[in-house]
Amino acid sequence: MVLLACTSNHGLSFWTDAHRDAAGALRRVCDATAQDVARNRFLQLSSEPTQGVFFVLEGWLAIAKSTTFGQRQIVDFVLPGEVFDSGSGTRQRSSTDLIALTPSRVAIISQARWQGLLRDHWDLQEMLNRRMAASYSRIAGRLLRVGRGCADARLAYAICELCLRATDRGVVDGHAFHLPLTQEILGDFVGLSSVHVSRTLTRLRREKIVRTSKHMDFVIKNADRLAAVAEVDLDDLRTEIIPRA
Amino acid sequence: MVLLACTSNHGLSFWTDAHRDAAGALRRVCDATAQDVARNRFLQLSSEPTQGVFFVLEGWLAIAKSTTFGQRQIVDFVLPGEVFDSGSGTRQRSSTDLIALTPSRVAIISQARWQGLLRDHWDLQEMLNRRMAASYSRIAGRLLRVGRGCADARLAYAICELCLRATDRGVVDGHAFHLPLTQEILGDFVGLSSVHVSRTLTRLRREKIVRTSKHMDFVIKNADRLAAVAEVDLDDLRTEIIPRA
DNA sequence: CGGATATTTGAGATGGTTCAAGACGAGTGG
């Protein structure tokens, strides 16, 4: 479950103003355990014992679930400043993989320590609650498109979602951003084959809704039509899936 | 987001032993505001202001999201003893519908009061965290099947999930249980048309994996094959999606 | 420049949808 905030691109900076003491405690814990992770490394394998709580300082990670025969679904991405808690229920085994999509920097916090932090800092727990609600909204929204939407809607929705998460600026015309993903990973995110992601992206490009260059550099050309294809209200989407500070 | 427990079929009974004071506070709040709800009534409409937190005392409810043109996806069910919090982020507007699938009894708790309860009772918050993790696991598992599984896998998985949630007993041969759903609702749950739910259910019946009678009375005939079709390990599934007490 | 990794494009197979008609079952009123 993805828990904490990402407004700036640097993990802890978010916390410094509103939540000084929680931030301090968190920072101490993170400094002690932070480590660098190479691209494509698995930080957590499903069916292996949970290692605790992962706090992302830099990089993009993916939470993925797989069927017994290798079909993969990406459940959510974890961005800098956010937390992934694979065993919230104090479970023994993780049920998900956690994969570094870019070179990353991650702190691993033990369950016990994390519980202690939450208990001692109510504002941390409170923020956690908001983050969890946002993360739940994200997955619920995606479930709707994956279950009921056509390929265009799924992809357009994913682009809106990721545009909002990747940067502070909303989904507005001319906004450019980069996603550190391949089309295959995007497909695993929205339940499409990479081939069909390619075709659908081509269609969105041809209709001048987005522009892309050099592997996943996006520019929003027509936010209104993008929102229409995604069947979503952009303002609503933002308040739903991006936790407020 | 679905939050609390359901082991017995009566809302508050779960709380009495381990969490006496939290249970007492909760009970007082619920007694004051509980109300009966008719089948098929909407307790919460998306795009309407959030009413607060819903605590279910009796009945099955469904959390649903819809596209602008009426395509519906059921995100999760809410069972007795569980809580639905439509605006966890203290948001103004709900983004989901909440529908009573059976005649139900529900208490509505204001956001402020709920926040207060959580702050005053750490064990309540702690249990909430576990419930949220379980509810997240449920939706993530379903997202995997909906995104990547064929109709058989989606339905078989849903049957496992709902069997586990509907009763204390696991998914075992001979276990009988009732689901207060139509095939159409089941379809909205797993992203299939009601027609295809019917066909797929027929296949599962023909292969002697489940037996059904009079509208959604299920009997598990072959739990192993059901699990195989659902591509799931039944023990793992239980610890993932059913919060431990 | 060369090799690996990603993307594009085509063509055929497939699984699920939609529409439409019929069967079944539970509840209702005569």
Place this chain on the structure above:
DNA sequence: CCACTCGTCTTGAACCATCTCAAATATCCG
């Protein structure tokens, strides 16, 4: 007790979206 009705489920047939396989580019990295 029967006949009607409404909601639900079943079944068939045609259609369409997406997948898979396969080959042809394009892009990145050393």
